[in-house]
Amino acid sequence: MKEHTNKRFEDELNELKNKILAMGGLVEKATRRSINSLVKHDAKRAHKVIERDHAINALEVEIDEMTRTMLALRQPAASDLRLIMTTIKVVTDLERMGDLAEGIAEYMLQTEEHPVIQISSLESLADHVLQQVNDALDAFARRDLVEALACIEKDKKIDAEFKSMQREYLTYMMEDPRQITAGLLSTNIARNLERIGDHAVNIAEMVIYMIKGHDIRHVDHETAAAIVSGRLNEGV
Amino acid sequence: MKEHTNKRFEDELNELKNKILAMGGLVEKATRRSINSLVKHDAKRAHKVIERDHAINALEVEIDEMTRTMLALRQPAASDLRLIMTTIKVVTDLERMGDLAEGIAEYMLQTEEHPVIQISSLESLADHVLQQVNDALDAFARRDLVEALACIEKDKKIDAEFKSMQREYLTYMMEDPRQITAGLLSTNIARNLERIGDHAVNIAEMVIYMIKGHDIRHVDHETAAAIVSGRLNEGV
Numbered sequence: 310m311k312e313h314t315n316k317r318f319e320d321e322l323n324e325l326k327n328k329i330l331a332m333g334g335l336v337e338k339a340t341r342r343s344i345n346s347l348v349k350h351d352a353k354r355a356h357k358v359i360e361r362d363h364a365i366n367a368l369e370v371e372i373d374e375m376t377r378t379m380l381a382l383r384q385p386a387a388s389d390l391r392l393i394m395t396t397i398k399v400v401t402d403l404e405r406m407g408d409l410a411e412g413i414a415e416y417m418l419q420t421e422e423h424p425v426i427q428i429s430s431l432e433s434l435a436d437h438v439l440q441q442v443n444d445a446l447d448a449f450a451r452r453d454l455v456e457a458l459a460c461i462e463k464d465k466k467i468d469a470e471f472k473s474m475q476r477e478y479l480t481y482m483m484e485d486p487r488q489i490t491a492g493l494l495s496t497n498i499a500r501n502l503e504r505i506g507d508h509a510v511n512i513a514e515m516v517i518y519m520i521k522g523h524d525i526r527h528v529d530h531e532t533a534a535a536i537v538s539g540r541l542n543e544g545v
Numbered sequence: 546m547k548e549h550t551n552k553r554f555e556d557e558l559n560e561l562k563n564k565i566l567a568m569g570g571l572v573e574k575a576t577r578r579s580i581n582s583l584v585k586h587d588a589k590r591a592h593k594v595i596e597r598d599h600a601i602n603a604l605e606v607e608i609d610e611m612t613r614t615m616l617a618l619r620q621p622a623a624s625d626l627r628l629i630m631t632t633i634k635v636v637t638d639l640e641r642m643g644d645l646a647e648g649i650a651e652y653m654l655q656t657e658e659h660p661v662i663q664i665s666s667l668e669s670l671a672d673h674v675l676q677q678v679n680d681a682l683d684a685f686a687r688r689d690l691v692e693a694l695a696c697i698e699k700d701k702k703i704d705a706e707f708k709s710m711q712r713e714y715l716t717y718m719m720e721d722p723r724q725i726t727a728g729l730l731s732t733n734i735a736r737n738l739e740r741i742g743d744h745a746v747n748i749a750e751m752v753i754y755m756i757k758g759h760d761i762r763h764v765d766h767e768t769a770a771a772i773v774s775g776r777l778n779e780g781v
Contacts, residue, residue, distance in 0.1 A: 366763040373760065377630055384620045394613055397633050479725065486722050489715065496729075524609065527602040 318383050325375060325396055326450070332368040332403045333446040337439060339365070339410035340505060344435040346417045347498070348428055358414035365407035372400045388519075395519040399449065402508040406442070409501040409508075416498050423491040426481050430474050431498055437467050438506040445512040452520050454537045460513035461533065464506060471503040554619050561611060561632055562686070568604040568639045569682040573675060575601070575646035576741060580671040582653045583734070584664055594650035601643035608636045624755075631755040635685070638744040642678070645737040645744075652734050659727040662717050666710055667734055673703050674742040681748040688756050690773045696749035697769065700742060707739040 339358050346354035376393050379385065385393055425431060444460035447453060475496055482492035514526050517537060525533040575594050582590035612629050615621065621629055661667060680696035683689060711732055718728035750762050753773060761769040 363763070370760050370763060373630070377626065380616060380630075381622050381626055386617050390613065390617055394609070394616075394633065397630065398637060401634060401637060479729070482718070482725050483722055486719055489718050489725065493715070493732075524606050527599070527606060 315383070318379075318385075318389075321375075321379055321383070322389060322392060325372065325379070325393070328368060328372050328375070329396055329399060329403070330446060330450055332365060332372065332400065333442070333449075335361070335365050335368070336403050336406045336410065337442055337446070339407055340413070340435065340439060340442070340502075343410045343413035343417065344432060344502075346414060347420065347425060348432060350421075352418060352421070355414040355417040359411055362407050362411045365404060369400050369404040372396060388522075391519045391522060395449075395515045398515050399512050402511045406505045406508045409505050412501050413498050416494055416501075419494060420491075423494055425495040425498060426478055426488065426491055427495075430477070431495065431502070434467070434470055434474065434499055434502050437463065437470065438502045438509070441467065441506045441509045445509040445516065448513055448516045449519075452516070454517060454520055457513040457516045457520075458534065458537050461510050461530075464510050467503060467506045471499055474499045551619070554615075554621075554625075557611075557615055557619070558625060558628060561608065561615070561629070564604060564608050564611070565632055565635060565639070566682060566686055568601060568608065568636065569678070569685075571597070571601050571604070572639050572642045572646065573678055573682075575643055576649070576671065576675060576678070576738075579646045579649035579653065580668060580738075582650060583656065583661060584668060586657075588654060588657070591650035591653040595647055598643050598647045601640060605636050605640040608632060624758075627755045627758060631685075631751045634751050635748050638747045642741045642744045645741050649734050649737050652730055652737075655730060656727075659730055661731045661734060662714055662724065662727055663731075666713070667731065667738070670703070670706055670710065670735055670738050673699065673706065674738045674745070677703065677742045677745045681745040681752065684749055684752045685755075688752070690753060690756055693749040693752045693756075694770065694773050697746050697766075700746050703739060703742045707735055710735050 339361065342354050343358045346352065346358065376396050379393060383389075441460050441463045444456050444463070448457035448460060478492040478496050478499075481488045511526075517533070518524050518526075521536060523536045525536055528536075575597065578590050579594045582588065582594065612632050615629060619625075677696050677699045680692050680699070684693035684696060714728040714732050714735075717724045747762075753769070754760050754762075757772060759772045761772055764772075
C-alpha cells in the first residue's frame with residue numbers, strides 16, 4: 310500500500326487524523342461536562358461548555374482548510390482520498406455534536422427553576438452515548454471495523470432508551486401540569502444526547518467507507534455487517 | 546477563469562450541479578408535501594413522503610461517489626475544487642433535510658388522535674422555511690451572493706417564530722393537560738421545520754465559500770455581510 314511515497318504527505322495525513330481526534334476529544338469533554346453540570350447543579354461548568362464551543366468551531370474551519378489544501382496540492386488517490394473525504398464529512402458531524410453539547414449546557418441553565426426529571430436516566434443515557442462516540446473515534450483512529458460496527462449496533466438500544474424516557478416524561482407531565490416545563494427540558498436534553506449518538510453513527514459509517522470503500526449509509530444492517538465481515542466484495 | 550480547459554470536466558461539473566439541484570427539488574417537494582398532508586389530513590401524502598425518502602438517499606450516495614471520482618481523476622483546483630468541497634457538504638445537509646421532512650410525515654400519522662395546535666402557524670412557518678430553502682438552492686444554482694445572504698438573514702426571524710410557537714404550545718399544554726400530546730407533536734413538527742431552515746443556512750454559507758473562498762460559518766453577521774459585499778478581501 311505505497312500509494313503515497315511522499316513523506317511530507319504522510320505527515321500531513323497523520324496531522325489531519327490527529328486534528329480530527331483532538332476535535333473528537335473536545336466534543337467528548339463538552340458532552341460529559343454538560344451532563345456533569347446537570348448532575349452537580351453547577352452552572353459554572355455549563356458556562357464553560359458554552360464558552361469553549363468556539364474551539365470546536367475553530368477546528369472545523371482549520372480541518373476543512375487543511376483538506377482543501379491537501380486536495381489541491383497532493384492529488385490523493387484511493388485510500389488516501391477516502392480518508393480525506395471521510396474527514397470532510399466527519400468534521401461536520403463533530404461540529405454539530407459540539408453544538409448539541411452546548412445546547413445541553415444551555416438547557417442546564419434553565420433547570421434551576423425547573424429541575425430535570427430523574428437525572429439518573431439522563432446520566433445513564435449520556436454514558437451510553439459517550440460510549441458510542443468513543444467507539445466511533447476509536448474506530449477512526451485505529452481503522453477498526455469491529456468498533457465501527459459496535460457503534461452502529463448500539464444505536465437501536467439508545468433509540469429505545471430515548472423513546473422510553475420520552476414516554477416517562479409524558480406521564481409526569483400528564484399527572485402534574487406543573488411538571489410540564491421540567492418534562493420538556495428533560496426531553497430536550499435527552500433528544501440532544503440521542504442526536505449526538507446519531508452523529509457518532511454517521512462517523513462510524515464513514516469510517517467503514519474509509520476502510521472498505523463501501524458506502525453503507527443507506528443499506529440495511531445485515532448487508533452492512535456482511536460488508537464489514539468481508540463476505541461481500543463488490544458494490545452495494 | 547479558464548481553470549478547466551477540459552470540456553468533459555466542465556460537463557461533469559454541470560452534471561454535479563444539476564444533481565444537487567434535483568436533490569434540492571426533492572427535498573422541497575418532501576417538505577411541502579409533509580405539511581400539506583397535515584393541512585389536508587391526508588395520510589396518503591404522508592406515506593408518500595416516507596416512501597420517497599429513498600430517492601433522496603440514493604442521490605446522496607450517487608453524488609458523493611461522483612465527487613470522489615472527479616477528485617481522483619480530474620485533480621480540480623481553485624474554484625472547481627471549492628465547488629466540489631461545497632457539494633460534499635451540501636449533499637449531507639440535503640439528506641438530513643429529507644429525513645426531517647420524513648419525520649414531519651411520521652408525526653402527521655400520529656395527529657389523527659391528536660390534531661396539531663393551530664395548523665395555520667405551522668403552515669406559515671413552513672412557508673418561511675421553504676422560502677429559505679429556495680433562497681439557498683437559487684444561490685447555489687446562480688452563484689448568487691445576495692440570495693445566499695438573504696437565506697442567512699431570514700434565520701433570525703424564523704428562530705423567533707419557532708420560539709414564539711413553542712411558548713404558545715406550552716400555554717395550551719398548561720391550560721389543558723389533555724392537550725399535552727398535541728402540544729408535543731406540534732412542537733416537534735415546528736422544530737423539524739426550523740432545523741430544515743438551519744440546514745438551508747449551512748448551504749448558503751457553503752455557497753458563499755464556493756463563490757468567495759471565505760469560510761464565514763463561524764463569523765458574526767456583520768463580518769459575513771462585509772465579505773459578501775466585497776469590502777473585505779483577505780482571510781477571516
